[in-house]
Amino acid sequence: xxxxxxxxxxxxxxxxxxxxxxxxxxxxxxxxxxxxxxxxxxxxxxxxxxxxxxxxxxxxxxxxxxxxxxxxxxxxxxxxxxxxxxx
Numbered sequence: 001x002x003x004x005x006x007x008x009x010x011x012x013x014x015x016x017x018x019x020x021x022x023x024x025x026x027x028x029x030x031x032x033x034x035x036x037x038x039x040x041x042x043x044x045x046x047x048x049x050x051x052x053x054x055x056x057x058x059x060x061x062x063x064x065x066x067x068x069x070x071x072x073x074x075x076x077x078x079x080x081x082x083x084x085x086x087x
Contacts, residue, residue, distance in 0.1 A: 008075050015075075022047075022079045023086060047080035 006014070012022075019025045026043035033041045054073035061069050 008071065008078065011071070012075055012078070023083060026079065026083060042083075043086075044080045044083035047076045047083055050076040051080065 026046045029046045030041040058069040
């Protein structure tokens, strides 16, 4: 990972500006997934499923995309923990 890698903290802040708070963003996604799937989904479960998406992508990624997949998975896992604690 080169010096151009953005820190997780900075990336979370940047994403917050783009998409709103994690609680609101993952809450909106949970509402949409609930409507589609027909059963309840919690915001922290959305974040966990995004981790799994990134894990899947990492199996075929290389270079920048591999580093990006791992960094995104780390951030989604942090969001999952925070959102789970919020309840």
